[in-house]
Amino acid sequence: EAGVVQSPRYKIIEKKQPVAFWCNPISGHNTLYWYLQNLGQGPELLIRYENEEAVDDSQLPKDRFSAERLKGVDSTLKIQPAELGDSAVYLCASSLRSRPGDTQYFGPGTRLTVL
């Protein structure tokens, strides 16, 4: 069974440009997460989806970040415009549901460099 798929794996852009990341979760997983991971730090939650509904986006900087999960499967995270401080790895994860104990499975991440 395929794991969580993310693309692109790497992205280099200039500041003020837009960028988008794509995630395909494990088949059958209702819950999808987007995390940001800075070097030497643990993942920090940006947004959590239950099917197509964003149920926790309290940590998403809504002035420049947006996300969608159309049809409750694939998801896209967008930054517009990107800033230098957005350079990080953006991880997508999925779980069967969001019950306590449901294991989250992570994709390989997209490493964003903003110049």
Added chain:
Amino acid sequence: GQNIDQPTEMTATEGAIVQINCTYQTSGFNGLFWYQQHAGEAPTFLSYNVLDGLEEKGRFSSFLSRSKGYSYLLLKELQMKDSASYLCGASFNNDMRFGAGTRLTVKP
């Protein structure tokens, strides 16, 4: 808050045993995950503890004390490939919060 604390770095010798500790705030706590993350790769699931005690899985074991807000990951018979970051993740209500990770270096 839901601070999760773990050591930043540890070094151990091939074949030895190492224990990585993690402490967390107990309010709203559900369970404790450990993930392994090699440099440039995705975190991969190692273990989940919800009850007090030790869970053993091959060379890796994980312990939880709910009353103390404390967990550890025990790695036995260390191999070079165990060099990685180990993330402690605590599940609170519907959310999981991660520590900054412990970077383990295994030396020959």
